[in-house]
Structure formats: structure tokens, C-alpha cells
Amino acid sequence: MIISICIILGCFLGVVILIITGKLNRAIAALLGALITYFTLIFIEGLDFSIIVDMLFGSPSEGFVNLHSIIMIIGMMMIVQIAHEAGTFQFIATKLIKLSGGKPIPLLIIFCSVTVLVSAVLNNILTVIIMIPLSITVSRMLNINPSPYILTQAILVNIGGTIFSISSIPNILITTAESIAFLTFFLNVGVLSLFVFGLTLCFFILIYKGELRIPDEGIKVLKEFNVWNVIQSKGLLYKSLISLIALLILFITIPSSIIPPDIIALSIALILIILTKLDPKDIITKIDFELIFYLLGIFVIVGGLEITGVTNSIGILILKMGGNNFFVQLLLLIWISAYLSSCIDNIPITKVLIPVAGKMAESMSLINKNRLFYGLIYGANWGDNLTPLGDNILVVNVAEQNRRPISFKSFFKLGFVTSNYQLSIISLYYTFIFNVQIGFFILGLIVCTIFAIYLVYKFGSKNIKTNISKTLIKLRDIIIR
Amino acid sequence: MVFKNIDRIKTAIPEVLHIVMFYNNGTVFQSTFTQEINMPKLGENLTEFLHRIKNVYEICNFKLNDFKKLIFETKDVSVIILKLGEESNIALFFKEDDVEGIKLSSIKRYLTRIEELIDMDEKEIFLQEILVKEDELKSNQHLLQLKQDEIQNLLKELKDLDQGDFQEKSKMLEREINSLKEEYAEIENEIVNINGEIRKLKETIEKKI
Numbered sequence: 001m002i003i004s005i006c007i008i009l010g011c012f013l014g015v016v017i018l019i020i021t022g023k024l025n026r027a028i029a030a031l032l033g034a035l036i037t038y039f040t041l042i043f044i045e046g047l048d049f050s051i052i053v054d055m056l057f058g059s060p061s062e063g064f065v066n067l068h069s070i071i072m073i074i075g076m077m078m079i080v081q082i083a084h085e086a087g088t089f090q091f092i093a094t095k096l097i098k099l100s101g102g103k104p105i106p107l108l109i110i111f112c113s114v115t116v117l118v119s120a121v122l123n124n125i126l127t128v129i130i131m132i133p134l135s136i137t138v139s140r141m142l143n144i145n146p147s148p149y150i151l152t153q154a155i156l157v158n159i160g161g162t163i164f165s166i167s168s169i170p171n172i173l174i175t176t177a178e179s180i181a182f183l184t185f186f187l188n189v190g191v192l193s194l195f196v197f198g199l200t201l202c203f204f205i206l207i208y209k210g211e212l213r214i215p216d217e218g219i220k221v222l223k224e225f226n227v228w229n230v231i232q233s234k235g236l237l238y239k240s241l242i243s244l245i246a247l248l249i250l251f252i253t254i255p256s257s258i259i260p261p262d263i264i265a266l267s268i269a270l271i272l273i274i275l276t277k278l279d280p281k282d283i284i285t286k287i288d289f290e291l292i293f294y295l296l297g298i299f300v301i302v303g304g305l306e307i308t309g310v311t312n313s314i315g316i317l318i319l320k321m322g323g324n325n326f327f328v329q330l331l332l333l334i335w336i337s338a339y340l341s342s343c344i345d346n347i348p349i350t351k352v353l354i355p356v357a358g359k360m361a362e363s364m365s366l367i368n369k370n371r372l373f374y375g376l377i378y379g380a381n382w383g384d385n386l387t388p389l390g391d392n393i394l395v396v397n398v399a400e401q402n403r404r405p406i407s408f409k410s411f412f413k414l415g416f417v418t419s420n421y422q423l424s425i426i427s428l429y430y431t432f433i434f435n436v437q438i439g440f441f442i443l444g445l446i447v448c449t450i451f452a453i454y455l456v457y458k459f460g461s462k463n464i465k466t467n468i469s470k471t472l473i474k475l476r477d478i479i480i481r
Numbered sequence: 482m483v484f485k486n487i488d489r490i491k492t493a494i495p496e497v498l499h500i501v502m503f504y505n506n507g508t509v510f511q512s513t514f515t516q517e518i519n520m521p522k523l524g525e526n527l528t529e530f531l532h533r534i535k536n537v538y539e540i541c542n543f544k545l546n547d548f549k550k551l552i553f554e555t556k557d558v559s560v561i562i563l564k565l566g567e568e569s570n571i572a573l574f575f576k577e578d579d580v581e582g583i584k585l586s587s588i589k590r591y592l593t594r595i596e597e598l599i600d601m602d603e604k605e606i607f608l609q610e611i612l613v614k615e616d617e618l619k620s621n622q623h624l625l626q627l628k629q630d631e632i633q634n635l636l637k638e639l640k641d642l643d644q645g646d647f648q649e650k651s652k653m654l655e656r657e658i659n660s661l662k663e664e665y666a667e668i669e670n671e672i673v674n675i676n677g678e679i680r681k682l683k684e685t686i687e688k689k690i
Binding site (some may be wrong): 039048060087133134136137139140141143144213215220221224225226228229230231233336402403404463466 | 482483484504506508509510511516519520521522524566567568569573599600603605608609610613622649664683
């Protein structure tokens with residue numbers, strides 16, 4: 001068994017390194033790793049081929065979880081592709097941006113809210129591909145520097161990824177594996193994500209307030225921008241909008257025990273293709289098969305880690321580190337998954353940590369078990385911005401392609417500070433749930449500190465006032481410059 | 482604003498059938514075509530045009546400095562794509578096949594105005610930043626002057642002190658003077674930094690030009 005553990009673990013780490021360094025395409029790297037895992041399990045462990053099928057699609061006893069995840073991803077990709085073709089997201093975004101009337105703070109709020117809304121339905125990459133060029137184009141009309149808007153949007157994409165169970169691949173993997181319903185997810189994770197989004201937005205307004213200026217002429221030009229130019233036809237727009245709304249309603253109203261959500265997504269996708277009369281070949285060729293192959297490869301490698309007991313051992317290790325205190329274990333899972341997904345793609349991290357969390361939750365109540373998985377969702381999704389090593393690097397590339405390069409350093413600094421801020425809010429929330437006194441103590445401490453600074457600033461001497469504002473400006477400059 | 486300039490172009494060149502203003506990412510800003518036309522596809526294909534030509538230059542090892550215009554003539558309708566700003570273009574559809582005979586110079590100023598309106602140049606961002614920095618500089622210089630005045634006042638106060646509580650008050654005033662001098666030095670440093678930033682921004686603009 002030791003040899004198999006070493007080979008499969010080495011394989012997993014090798015795939016991770018290949019992806020980080022960009023030496024090999026991620027799908028090929030994962031499939032190569034899967035092939036090595038296959039040989040190890042068949043020839044060293046003496047298992048038969050059915051175990052590989054189980055790893056690829058999920059065993060019947062687990063309810064074919066992996067297959068459900070794949071169907072869900074394909075279904076959502078088709079729906080999103082049609083909506084993208086129709087210009088639905090661009091239309092909503094442009095319409096809302098025009099509503100801001102070109103005022104700096106409302107524009108920042110709308111840019112950020114639209115990004116979160118779009119990334120709640122689309123994956124992060126597609127959101128960035130749609131939103132960043134659009135923001136840059138709007139900035140050209142308004143005669144403004146788009147950097148603050150691009151940076152804040154790029155960071156908020158991850159929050160949008162935790163609104164719905166379909167918002168990101170880690171969510172789909174976790175909710176399918178643990179049979180967490182769409183509405184349950186939204187009420188437990190989505191609502192809290194929206195709350196954290198609100199606090200993050202306040203933070204952004206605070207630090208960028210002085211930076212945002214929009215000339216009057218730009219506002220007039222924005223008003224002349226015809227939003228209908230971003231859509232192919234009104235009919236296609238309405239059909240795609242109706243299908244998106246229908247999808248959400250069906251997800252909420254139909255229990256997964258009657259019709260699994262992935263089947264709902266696939267059905268809507270097929271109906272939409274037929275109704276819109278778009279070329280099916282065109283839609284099918286635009287499905288991200290690289291992602292599908294990558295996922296299949298990761299499923300096999302992580303399956304190998306599960307069979308050899310590696311994920312089990314990680315679970316036991318985190319349990320021991322938490323010292324039998326569920327609250328500490330939960331915080332550990334959030335922060336470990338966040339920092340891991342900051343350096344490694346969050347898909348393999350989630351796939352590895354699902355059985356780890358499963359092991360940790362063995363003797364727990366359903367509520368606590370779900371809390372562990374919610375914690376994993378926050379960590380895996382939000383940790384991405386701690387370093388610019390993951391998918392978020394795309395933002396820098398897209399901005400550069402549109403001739404509005406953003407500084408790598410500013411992106412890293414803002415992302416690191418904001419992610420830690422968001423993870424701290426979640427940690428404080430769980431502190432309140434598990435220990436109200438400590439929660440109030442920490443919150444009280446924060447509020448008192450802010451209030452004390454405010455009082456000193458308000459009633460202190462001129463010197464103190466100057467020093468406080470100078471320190472605040474310095475802090476702000478450290479974050480955004 | 483933009484509409485006015487479109488009207489002026491159409492008046493200056495009555496042969497113009499339609500006008501499409503589009504960005505290099507395919508977004509159509511405004512067009513005189515009706516909404517029944519598939520606007521995103523129109524923008525996408527016009528952009529594709531420019532990309533293809535760029536690729537042709539690359540294949541032939543020609544240096545593509547800055548594209549100015551692209552002409553596509555047919556018997557019934559002809560198209561001229563003109564570069565507007567950094568990332569924007571304007572496509573003019575004509576009902577004539579002899580677009581060479583059309584004097585584009587008569588609409589040049591309208592094109593420049595449209596470019597100014599819909600597409601801010603990168604150097605404009607740097608210029609805006611310089612303006613912000615200059616404002617900061619002015620406020621710091623003002624602050625510096627205030628500190629200087631405060632120091633002078635305190636020094637004067639120190640001179641005029643009564644003998645009775647001289648020791649105690651002089652120490653306090655000296656402390657205040659020292660702290661003001663520190664602040665003064667800090668502001669001076671900041672001014673140097675801001676000047677440095679302004680210089681860098683100006684250098685970047687020069688490089689871009």
C-alpha cells in the first residue's frame with residue numbers, strides 16, 4: 001500500500017506542479033495522472049476496472065455523484081453559452097451601468113453588484129471575459145481610469161461564486177456529493193455571501209472614495225451608448241432570460257429526490273437549443289471539454305487517494321489539530337482550504353477535501369456536517385484571490401489585451417487584504433454561532449476601536465487629527481498603490 | 482454629442498448610407514442601422530476584418546505601425562473603416578463604388594471629436610493622474626506654509642516668555658516646535674515623492690507618444 005500511496009500522492013502533486021508552472025495543459029496533466037493511478041491500482045493493488053468506472057462516475061452506492069456533477073456542468077455550460085450568445089449578461093450589465101447616471105460611487109456599486117450577479121450564474125472565467133472588457137469600454141466612454149473598477153470586480157467574482165449551488169465547480173462538486181438542495185445552499189451560504197459582499201463593497205468605497213472622478217462630458221456620452229447594440233435579437237434575449245428564471249424556479253421547487261438538478265439543467269438546455277434555433281453544432285463545440293477531461297482526471301486521482309486512505313489521514317490530522325473542538329476544526333478547514341486554493345486550482349483541492357470533510361463529519365449532526373461543507377465552500381472559492389496564481393491571473397491578461405493594464409502588485413495586495421477580510425468575517429460569524437460571548441467580545445472590540453479612533457479624531461487636537469488622517473491615508477495607499 | 486457629429490458627417494457626405502462606431506472588442510457604440518440588424522455580429526465581424534488584415538501583415542513580415550483606414554469597394558455598396566481612437570473605429574457604408582472620390586478630409590474634425598468623446602487615450606489617464614498629483618502637491622505646499630507659520634509663531638512665543646514659568650513653558654514649546662519640524666520634514670518628503678511620481682508619469686506619457 002505504501003508504494004501505491006507514494007505513487008498516487010506524487011502523481012497528484014506532479015499534476016498540481018504541472019498546472020501551476022503551465023508546463024502542460026491541465027486536462028492532459030490530469031488525464032496523465034489518472035492513467036498512472038489506474039496502472040497503480042490495477043497492477044499494484046490488484047483492483048479491477050470497475051473501480052476506475054466508480055471513480056470516474058461515482059459508485060451506485062454513492063448515487064453516481066461524479067456523473068451528476070458532469071451532467072450538471074454540461075447542462076449549465078449550454079445554457080450559459082446560449083445566454084452569452086444572446087448577449088443577456090452584457091445587456092443586463094450595460095442597462096444597470098447606465099442606471100448609475102455616471103456618478104462614481106453608484107457606478108462602483110453597480111459594477112460590483114453586476115459582477116457578483118453575473119458570476120452567480122456564470123463561472124469566474126466567463127464572468128471576467130464578459131465584465132472586464134465591458135468595464136474598460138464604459139471607462140473609455142466616461143473618460144476615466146478603469147483600474148479601481150477592474151480590480152474590485154476581479155476580486156468580487158469569487159463572492160458571486162458562492163451565491164448559488166451552481167455558481168462554481170467546487171459548489172457543484174460539494175452539493176452533488178452531499179445532496180445539498182439549491183434552496184438550502186442559498187439560505188445557508190448564498191445569503192451570508194451577499195452579506196459579506198455588502199461589507200466588502202463598503203470597504204472598497206472607503207478606500208477608493210477619493211480616487212473616483214467622472215467628467216460631466218463622459219456621463220453624457222454614456223447616455224448615448226445604445227444598450228440594445230449588445231444583443232443579437234430581442235426574441236433570443238427574452239428566451240434566454242425566461243429559461244434562466246425557469247431554471248432557478250425549478251431548482252428551488254423540485255426536490256432533488258424527484259428530479260436531480262443536473263437533469264433539470266440539461267432539460268432546460270436542450271429545450272432552449274430547440275427553441276432558439278441556434279446551430280446545435282456551434283453550441284456543442286463551445287462546451288469546455290478541456291474542463292470536463294480535467295475533472296475526469298482529477299476524479300480518478302482523488303479516487304486513488306481515497307482508496308489508499310490518504311484523504312482519510314488528512315481528515316484525522318485536521319481533527320487532531322482542532323483538538324476535538326468542532327469550532328476550531330471548522331475554522332481550520334476554512335483557512336486551510338482557502339490558503340491551499342490560493343496556490344493550487346480549487347477543483348482538485350475541493351475534490352480532495354470533500355472526503356476529508358466527510359471523515360471529519362463522521363460522528364457529527366447533520367447541521368454541523370453541512371457547516372463543515374459550507375466552510376469548505378467559502379475557503380475553496382474565496383481563497384483564490386489570496387495570491388494571483390490561480391484563474392484570477394486572467395484578469396491581468398484581459399485588462400492588458402484591452403490596453404488598460406493593471407498592476408500585478410496592486411491586484412495582489414488588494415486581493416490578499418480583501419480575501420483575509422472576507423474570511424475573517426466568516427470566521428467571526430461562526431464564532432457567534434458557536435460561542436456568542438467570544439463573538440460579542442471580538443465584535444465589541446472592533447466597534448470600540450473604531451469608535452475610539454472616531455472620538456479622538458473628532459475631539460482631539462489638530463496634531464492628532466492630522467496624524468490619524470495621515471495614518472489612514474498611508475494604510476489606504478499600502479492597499480491600493 | 483456623438484449623434485450631432487454623426488449628423489454632421491451625413492450632411493458633409495450625403496453618399497454615406499450608414500455609420501457604425503465600434504470598439505476593437507466588437508462592442509458597437511452607436512449605429513445608424515436599425516435594431517433588426519444583428520448588432521453584436523456586425524461589430525464582431527468588422528473587428529474580425531481588422532484582425533485578419535493584421536494577421537496578413539504578420540505573415541508577410543510587414544511592420545504594422547498604426548492602421549488608418551481599410552477600404553472595401555463593391556458595385557453597390559462600399560465600406561471604409563477608419564481608425565478613431567486607441568481601441569475604436571468607425572465604419573462608413575457608401576452607396577457609391579467610387580469611394581476614392583469622396584473627400585474624407587471634410588469630416589476629419591467630426592471624427593476627431595467623436596474619438597475624443599467615445600475613446601479616452603491611455604495617455605489621458607496619466608494626464609488625469611498628474612492633475613490629481615498636482616492638486617495633492619498644492620495642498621501639501623499649503624500645509625507646509627501653515628507649519629512654517631506655526632513654527633515662527635511658537636519661536637516668537639518662546640522669545641516673549643516671562644521669566645516666572647520660563648523653564649516649564651519653554652520645554653513645552655520646544656517639544657511642539659520639534660514635532661512641527663518633524664511634520665515639516667515629512668511634508669517636504671511627501672512633496673519630493675509626489676514630484677517624483679509626476680516626473681515618472683510624464684516620462685510614461687513621452688514613451689507612449
